Amino acid sequence: xxxxxxxxxxxxxxxxxxxxxxxxxxxxxxxxxxxxxxxxxxxxxxxxxxxxxxxxxxxxxxxxxxxxxxxxxxxxxxxxxxxxxxxxxxxxxxxxxxxxxxxxxxxxxxxxxxxxxxxxxxxxxxxxxxxxxxxxxxxxxxxxxxxxxxxxxxxxxxxxxxxxxxxxxxxxxxxxxxxxxxxxxxxxxxxxxxxxxxxxxxxxxxxxxxxxxxxxxxxxxxxxxxxxxxxxxxxxxxxxxxxxxxxxxxxxxxxxxxxxxxxxxxxxxxxxxxxxxxxxxxxxxxxxxxxxxxxxxxxxxxxxxxxxxxxxx
Amino acid sequence: xxxxxxxxxxxxxxxxxxxxxxxxxxxxxxxxxxxxxxxxxxxxxxxxxxxxxxxxxxxxxxxxxxxxxxxxxxxxxxxxxxxxxxxxxxxxxxxxxxxxxxxxxxxxxxxxxxxxxxxxxxxxxxxxxxxxxxxxxxxxxxxxxxxxxxxxxxxxxxxxxxxxxxxxxxxxxxxxxxxxxxxxxxxxxxxxxxxxxxxxxxxxxxxxxxxxxxxxxxxxxxxxxxxxxxxxxxxxxxxxxxxxxxxxxxxxxxxxxxxxxxxxxxxxxxxxxxxxxxxxxxxxxxxxxxxxxxxxxxxxxxxxxxxxxxxxxxxxxxxxxxxxxxxxxxxxxxxxxxxxxxxxxxxxxxxxxxxxxxxxxxxxxxxxxxxxxxxxxxxxxxxxxxxxxxxxxxxxxxxxxxxxxxxxxxxxxxxxxxxxxxxxxxxxxxxxxxxxxxxxxxxxxxxxxxxxxxxxxxxxxxxxxxxxxxxxxxxxxxxxxxxxxxxxxxxxxxxxxxxxxxxxxxxxxxxxxxxxxxxxxxxxxxxxxxxxxxxxxxxxxxxxxxxxxxxxxxxxxxxxxxxxxxxxxxxxxxxxxxxxxxxxxxxxxxxxxxxxxxxxxxxxxxxxxxxxxxxxxxxxxxxxxxxxxxxxxxxxxxxxxxxxxxxxxxxxxxxxxxxxxxxxxxxxxxxxxxxxxxxxxxx
Numbered sequence: 001x002x003x004x005x006x007x008x009x010x011x012x013x014x015x016x017x018x019x020x021x022x023x024x025x026x027x028x029x030x031x032x033x034x035x036x037x038x039x040x041x042x043x044x045x046x047x048x049x050x051x052x053x054x055x056x057x058x059x060x061x062x063x064x065x066x067x068x069x070x071x072x073x074x075x076x077x078x079x080x081x082x083x084x085x086x087x088x089x090x091x092x093x094x095x096x097x098x099x100x101x102x103x104x105x106x107x108x109x110x111x112x113x114x115x116x117x118x119x120x121x122x123x124x125x126x127x128x129x130x131x132x133x134x135x136x137x138x139x140x141x142x143x144x145x146x147x148x149x150x151x152x153x154x155x156x157x158x159x160x161x162x163x164x165x166x167x168x169x170x171x172x173x174x175x176x177x178x179x180x181x182x183x184x185x186x187x188x189x190x191x192x193x194x195x196x197x198x199x200x201x202x203x204x205x206x207x208x209x210x211x212x213x214x215x216x217x218x219x220x221x222x223x224x225x226x227x228x229x230x231x232x233x234x235x236x237x238x239x240x241x242x243x244x245x246x247x248x249x250x251x252x253x254x255x256x257x258x259x260x261x262x263x264x265x266x267x268x269x270x271x272x273x274x275x276x277x278x279x280x281x282x283x284x285x286x287x288x289x290x291x292x293x294x295x296x297x298x299x300x301x302x303x304x305x306x307x308x309x310x311x312x313x
Numbered sequence: 314x315x316x317x318x319x320x321x322x323x324x325x326x327x328x329x330x331x332x333x334x335x336x337x338x339x340x341x342x343x344x345x346x347x348x349x350x351x352x353x354x355x356x357x358x359x360x361x362x363x364x365x366x367x368x369x370x371x372x373x374x375x376x377x378x379x380x381x382x383x384x385x386x387x388x389x390x391x392x393x394x395x396x397x398x399x400x401x402x403x404x405x406x407x408x409x410x411x412x413x414x415x416x417x418x419x420x421x422x423x424x425x426x427x428x429x430x431x432x433x434x435x436x437x438x439x440x441x442x443x444x445x446x447x448x449x450x451x452x453x454x455x456x457x458x459x460x461x462x463x464x465x466x467x468x469x470x471x472x473x474x475x476x477x478x479x480x481x482x483x484x485x486x487x488x489x490x491x492x493x494x495x496x497x498x499x500x501x502x503x504x505x506x507x508x509x510x511x512x513x514x515x516x517x518x519x520x521x522x523x524x525x526x527x528x529x530x531x532x533x534x535x536x537x538x539x540x541x542x543x544x545x546x547x548x549x550x551x552x553x554x555x556x557x558x559x560x561x562x563x564x565x566x567x568x569x570x571x572x573x574x575x576x577x578x579x580x581x582x583x584x585x586x587x588x589x590x591x592x593x594x595x596x597x598x599x600x601x602x603x604x605x606x607x608x609x610x611x612x613x614x615x616x617x618x619x620x621x622x623x624x625x626x627x628x629x630x631x632x633x634x635x636x637x638x639x640x641x642x643x644x645x646x647x648x649x650x651x652x653x654x655x656x657x658x659x660x661x662x663x664x665x666x667x668x669x670x671x672x673x674x675x676x677x678x679x680x681x682x683x684x685x686x687x688x689x690x691x692x693x694x695x696x697x698x699x700x701x702x703x704x705x706x707x708x709x710x711x712x713x714x715x716x717x718x719x720x721x722x723x724x725x726x727x728x729x730x731x732x733x734x735x736x737x738x739x740x741x742x743x744x745x746x747x748x749x750x751x752x753x754x755x756x757x758x759x760x761x762x763x764x765x766x767x768x769x770x771x772x773x774x775x776x777x778x779x780x781x782x783x784x785x786x787x788x789x790x791x792x793x794x795x796x797x798x799x800x801x802x803x804x805x806x807x808x809x810x811x812x813x814x815x816x817x818x819x820x821x822x823x824x825x826x827x828x829x830x831x832x833x834x835x836x837x838x839x840x841x842x843x844x845x846x847x848x849x850x851x852x853x854x855x856x857x858x859x860x861x862x863x864x865x866x867x868x869x870x871x872x873x874x875x876x877x878x879x880x881x882x883x884x885x886x887x888x889x890x891x892x893x894x895x896x897x898x899x900x901x902x903x904x905x906x907x908x909x910x911x912x913x914x915x916x917x918x919x920x921x922x923x924x925x926x927x928x929x930x931x932x933x934x935x936x937x938x939x940x941x942x943x944x945x946x947x948x949x950x951x952x953x954x955x956x957x958x959x960x961x962x963x964x965x966x967x968x969x970x971x972x973x974x975x976x977x978x979x980x981x982x983x984x985x986x987x988x989x990x991x992x993x994x995x996x
Contacts, residue, residue, distance in 0.1 A: 002840055002852070015863070056876030060885035064779040066699045078864035085859065098840060098852035099859065103732045104720060106758070108856075110765050111719045117766070121773030121901060125888035129778075129901030136766035137909040140759065147758035151736070151751050160736055160849040216888050220875060224867050292913045306751060 003096050006253050011085035011095035017262075018084045018234050019077075019227075023047035025273050026230035029197075032277035047230065054223035062216050064124035072119035073217070073224035079112040080231050087162060087235065088242040090261035091250045092170050094163035102150045102160045105239070106143075109194075112232070113139050116213055123216035131212020134202045134288065141291055142193045145298035149186035152179055152305045153243060162243060170246040179308035184244035186302035191240045193295070195233050197280040202288055204229075234269070237276075241268045326381040326398050328371035329406065329451060335364035336413075336444035343436030350432045354424045357436025361417025361443070365410045368447060372407025376400050377822050382453070392456035392513050396448075400823040401585070404663060405450040405570075405577050408670045411805075412569045413443045416562040419678055419798030422791065423562055426685055427475075435475060439563060442468035442571075449574055455503040455513040459496065462574075466492040466542075469571060472563040473555045484554035486936075491541050491551040498538030502531045502582065518586040528587055532596055535582035536603075543575025545637065546607045547924050549630045553614070556629070557622030557690065561681025564622060568629045569674035573666050576636050580659075583644060584827060594648040598749055601641030605756040608634030612763040613917050616770070616910050619692045619903035621680045624771060625673065628716060631760060632669040635731060636662045638753055642734040643828060645750075649743045652830035653844045657734040659824035660835065664817065665727035668809060672715040672724060675802035679709035682791040682799065683775060687782060692771070692903040697780035701788040706776040708799035713768035715806040718761050721853035721860070723809035726841070729851060730817070732757065733843035766910065774903045781897055813853050814839050 003011065027047040034041020061069060086100030094100030099108070113136060120132025154160045156179060157168035167173075174180055193200045204212045217225050242249070248264030250257035286294060323331065339360020346353040375381060375398040383396040398406070420439075424432050445465035452458045470492070474485035507513050510521040523531065537548070544552035552572070556564045583596060611631030618624040639662025646654025682705045683698060684690055699706035715722040735757070738750040782788070790796065809816055814836040821835040833844045841851045875881055887895040911918065 002838060002850070016866075019866070052874060055871070055874035058879050059882035061882065062888040063884055063886065064697060064888075066777060068699075068777060074864050074867045077867040078860055081863040081866060082856065082859045096859075098850050098855050101729075101849045101851055103729050103849070104851055104856070107718055107720050107725055107728075107761070110717065110761065111714075114714065114717060114719060114765050114769055117769040118773050118777065121769070121906070122777035123888060124778040124895075124900050126890065126895075126899040126901065128888070129906065132769065132773075133766075133901060133906045133909060136762075136769060137913070140762040140766060140910065141913070143758050143762035144755045148751065148755050151739075151754055154736065155739055155751070158740060159847055160733070161847075164847070210889065210891070220871050220881065223874075224871065227870075228867075288909070289912065310747065 002098060007095045007097075010091070010253065010258070014089055014095055015081045015084040018089070018238065019081065019231055021266075021269075022227060022230040022234045023051060025234050025269065028270070028273055029277045029280075032274065033281050036278070036281045047226075051223045051227055054226070055220050057219040059219035059221050062124050064122075065216070066122055068115065069119045069122040069216070070221070072115045072122075073221045073228060075115045076112050077224055077228040077231065079108055079115075080228055080235055083108045083112075084231075084235050084238075087239050088166045088246065088249065089238045090258055090265050091253075092163065092167040092246050093251075094161060094166075097161055097163055100162045102154060102162055102165070105162065106147065106150075110139075120213040123213075125216050127210045128213050128215045131204065131209045131215065134209075135213060138193060138200070138202050138291065141295035142190050142298070145186055145295065145302045146190040146194075148299065148302035149183040149190065149305060150243075152183040152302070152309050153187070155309055156180055156183075162239075166242050166246040166249070167251070169244060170249065176309050176312050178313050179305050180244070182301060182305035182308055184240075186298055186305055187244060188240060189298045189301065191236050192276070193298075194236045195276065196229070197233075197276060199280075199283040199286040200291070200294070201280075201285055202291065208285075237269060237272050238265070241265060241272070324381060325371040325374040325378065325403070326383050326396065328367050328374070329396070329398060329447065330383070332364045332367035332371060332410070333444045333447050335360050335367060336440045336447070339364065340437040340440030340444070343433050343440065345433075347431070347433030350428045351425075353433040353436055354421065354428075357432075357440060358417050358421045358424075360440060361413055361420065364440070364443070365414035365417060368406055368410030369414060371398070372403045372405075372410055375403030376407065376819055378403075387457070389456065392454050394457055395453040395514060395516070396451045397453035397515070398451055400826040401577075401580070401663075402450045404667065404823050405573065406447060408573065408667055409443060409446050409450070409570045412566055412670055412674045415674060415678070415798045415801050416565055418801070419562050419565075419681070419795050421794040423560075423681060423685060423795055427560065430475075435472070435560065438468045438471045438475075439566070442472065442563075442566065446570060446574060450577055453515045455507060455515065455518075458515075459500055459503065462499070463496060465571065465574070466496070469559070469563070469567055472559045472567075474558070475560060475563075476558065480554075481558040484551070484558040488551045488555035491548065495538040495541030495548075498534045498541070499578070500538075502534035502538065505531050505534070506586065515586060520589055522589055523587065529593060529596070532583055532587060532592070533599075536579055536599070539575040539578030539582070540603065541575070542578065543572045543633045543637075544607075544630050545575075545603050545633055546610050546630060549607070549611070550925050552630060553618075553623045553626040556626040557620060561622070561677055561684060564626075565674040565677035565681070568626060568677055569670040572629055572633060573636075573670060576633065576640065576662070576666060579637075580640055580662075580827065584647065584659075588829060592644055592648050594645065594743065594745060597641050597644030597646075597648055598745055599641075600637050600644055601749055601753050604634045604637030604641050605753045606634070607631065607637065608760040609756050609763075610917060610921070612760050612767060613910070613914050614921060616763060616767045616907045617918065619774075620690045621683065621692050621695075621771065621775065622677070622690050624692075624767070625676050625680060628676075628764070628767070629669075629673060631764065632665065632673065632716070635728065635757065635760065636665045636669065638662070638757060639665060639727075639731045639734055641753075642731075642738045642750065643824065645738055645741075645743070645746050647828055647830075649741060649746070651741060652825075652828070653833050654734065654737055654741060655828040655830050656821055656824045656833045657730065657737055657844055659828055660817070660820040661727060661730035661734045663823055664730060664820045665724075667820075668715070668723040668727045668806075671802055671805045671809065672712045675708060675712035675799060675806065676716065678795070678799050678802065679705055679712060682795050685791055685795070686788050687784075692774045694782055695775045695780075696778055696782065696900075697776070697785065698788065699776040701785070702776075702790045704790055704796045705799065706772075708796075708803040709776065710772055711803040711806050713772045715810070717765045717768045719765075721810050721856040723806050723813075726810055726813040726817070726851075726853060728757070728761065729841070730843060733849060737844065737848065763910070766907070770903060770906045774901075774906065778900050779897055781902075811854050811857055813841055817841055 156174035250261030615627035642658030
């Protein structure tokens with residue numbers, strides 16, 4: 001259905017709320033890391049302060065950079081915000097279903113990745129170039145797992161609309177619970193890789209590549225870029241929650257249901273990021289050349305979900 | 314011939330004949346003007362524009378309209394010259410004409426590069442090539458189809474070898490061999506059908522019921538023959554060598570439309586001509602299988618290339634694969650009796666056929682513009698061209714985004730419909746389809762991710778970052794006709810994406826008419842719908858509006874939080890290189906950017922080498938045959954003709970002994986002869 005005004009307002013509200021919450025989520029990771037290192041560490045709001053501080057600083061471009069380099073942070077954030085309007089997060093339906101199809105969402109992420117990768121080459125820096133090559137390679141390796149697990153979920157719901165999948169899984173309206181669970185596991189793996197945290201911190205590996213595509217950014221552009229990357233992490237986890245953990249989400253547009261749905265979403269988000277924080281701080285980086293072994297394992301799990309779907313267990 | 318719709322306007326079929334006539338005349342005029350090269354360029358270009366406009370009008374008019382026919386007796390009693398414009402061939406006519414129009418505009422400036430190397434013949438072959446393609450897609454008789462198919466192959470062969478260097482000639486030879494191997498398979502398929510029906514007319518093929526094993530043999534032969542033309546893997550080996558060798562506007566036509574005639578042929582035979590004898594399920598699965606293989610391998614091989622035109626040629630293999638995924642689902646839909654699936658699959662394939670023609674044409678013209686200025690096809694020698702050639706760069710970027718299926722551009726819309734077709738097939742009752750189509754969807758997703766990487770590399774290494782070319786200071790934007798040609802196609806990429814709610818139902822009508830099933834809902838308002846709205850909805854105009862609107866937010870954030878005092882931004886010194894002095898060898902190159910993929914997909918590359926070894930073996934065998942023939946031919950001379958000639962000469966020489974030159978001796982001969990004759994007569 002074409003979204004009416006109420007749905008549309010919810011979509012915009014959702015995108016803005018996620019944008020505002022993103023630095024909190026990334027700040028939480030830093031707090032958890034500090035706690036695991038048994039050091040004092042920054043406060044929960046440190047990332048907001050960092051963003052404001054960076055915004056005051058001068059933007060310095062490399063001499064060979066063109067308009068792609070300069071426009072990329074804005075394009076990245078705009079694309080991620082559009083994705084955020086279509087994903088069911090607080091609700092079991094997509095607030096903006098015409099952008100909330102699983103194929104559209106995957107390809108909007110590709111738009112973001114296209115410009116992120118291109119900016120690395122455009123900067124003229126060798127670190128940024130290698131970082132963008134890795135960013136795109138990881139995208140290639142994780143794509144089959146992501147699509148197959150989502151495809152199985154979509155087949156269970158009979159629709160590629162994210163909202164329909166969400167409500168089908170929430171209501172248990174699918175003929176194979178096992179397939180849904182295994183698809184959820186495979187999708188969780190794909191999402192984890194997309195987060196870009198250890199052990200799959202490939203493109204922005206600080207110690208290896210000087211933060212990859214971010215190397216040459218500074219000042220306001222770096223602020224928007226860092227904010228966008230935190231936003232991306234929040235959105236992909238929100239995507240997982242919306243599809244495979246839609247419990248507690250609102251089924252209607254009534255204010256009470258929406259508030260409850262929002263609270264449930266916030267709680268799930270915090271739990272997942274706490275888990276991610278603990279995992280990422282207790283492992284070492286995978287060597288880049290061994291990445292395919294991990295991604296093939298992901299494809300294997302997703303294929304298992306597909307087999308379960310076919311036999312209908 | 315049906316009557317004209319309006320006394321002034323011609324009907325689509327008459328317009329098509331006008332278009333073909335203009336192309337043929339333009340080609341001949343260009344050839345005759347051979348010596349006056351600038352005039353030849355102008356004549357060939359103007360004829361191209363006029364012919365293409367007529368063709369475009371004819372094609373667009375027949376997309377939704379009734380079928381138009383044309384039938385006159387030809388010199389051959391067994392084959393009437395029959396043309397037929399149905400919606401599907403109308404689509405092909407429109408696509409061919411669109412690309413012909415743009416390349417004709419582009420050629421005004423581009424062909425000047427070739428002055429002194431025979432631009433007259435180039436205009437001749439190019440115009441005949443377009444005319445032959447227009448006739449192939451509309452001819453309705455097997456004999457004439459083959460004639461025009463050969464004419465198309467020959468004209469394009471001469472364009473491939475136009476540069477006359479070693480590489481072009483050997484690429485042309487391989488193309489020639491593969492094209493003719495394909496023609497033989499197509500001829501065999503038509504002969505088998507003619508054998509059953511007793512006629513070469515497609516009209517009789519269409520209604521005839523061809524018995525079971527024969528129809529499958531016909532389909533497989535046609536699939537292989539047209540597949541060789543389309544460049545599906547493993548019959549693709551000529552494509553990445555032949556397309557780059559031709560002049561760039563000819564490459565745009567070959568990659569943009571000629572290989573589509575391969576797809577056209579597969580659909581024509583598999584759906585239209587064999588329609589009455591009910592296709593089998595495995596035909597669709599077979600097409601799906603080759604489509605999936607071609608799409609993934611095409612893009613994997615493209616990634617490893619650093620020759621810009623070879624990279625684009627491999628992408629044609631990939632996109633043919635994507636089109637075949639849609640066509641495969643359509644054929645599965647027909648076989649299992651699901652009209653929704655049939656229309657959805659075919660319309661996804663046809664939409665992608667149109668889109669690929671537009672963006673691949675654009676990318677080849679962009680590559681041509683870069684080569685026009687830099688005189689090299691090697692991407693490692695480019696870099697930073699966006700500053701010198703901003704319009705070329707912007708057009709190429711739009712083409713790169715479109716071919717990577719980035720929303721809201723046209724490539725995304727057709728791939729979205731293809732995904733929806735695969736999804737609908739995965740929900741069908743057929744077990745084979747339920748297993749095969751999700752795997753094909755995964756292949757398509759992998760293809761999409763690889764295409765993004767490949768075009769980030771292509772655009773980035775050519776247009777972004779530091780320049781690696783020593784003559785950078787002299788490089789400037791290409792002449793206006795070339796910019797206009799590219800801009801038209803770039804605008805078409807955007808328009809076909811944003812206006813998808815208008816285009817999709819037209820494609821649906823073509824698909825429904827081709828498959829002979831009722832039309833389904835494909836759009837409503839500004840929404841796209843794959844048959845039913847429960848399955849999914851999409852609105853590319855809304856995506857575009859939202860993308861623009863959301864871009865305001867970061868700009869506002871920037872403006873609101875910026876500090877005061879110093880200027881907000883400035884251009885700095887060299888990029889950070891961990892303390893070393895940066896030099897031009899440090900940034901990524903085409904090879905280093907794709908290195909991870911080459912490492913991770915190594916088995917696929919070694920498979921290509923094995924595959925091409927097979928074809929090289931065939932080409933070697935053919936060359937060996939030619940060499941043997943060359944050796945054998947003098948043997949005939951030496952051993953049979955030469956002895957006879959020698960013997961005659963010997964006899965002559967001996968006879969010279971009796972030629973004294975003195976007339977008295979000749980008188981004596983006459984007397985002796987008379988005496989001998991008298992003696993014989995008396996006895």
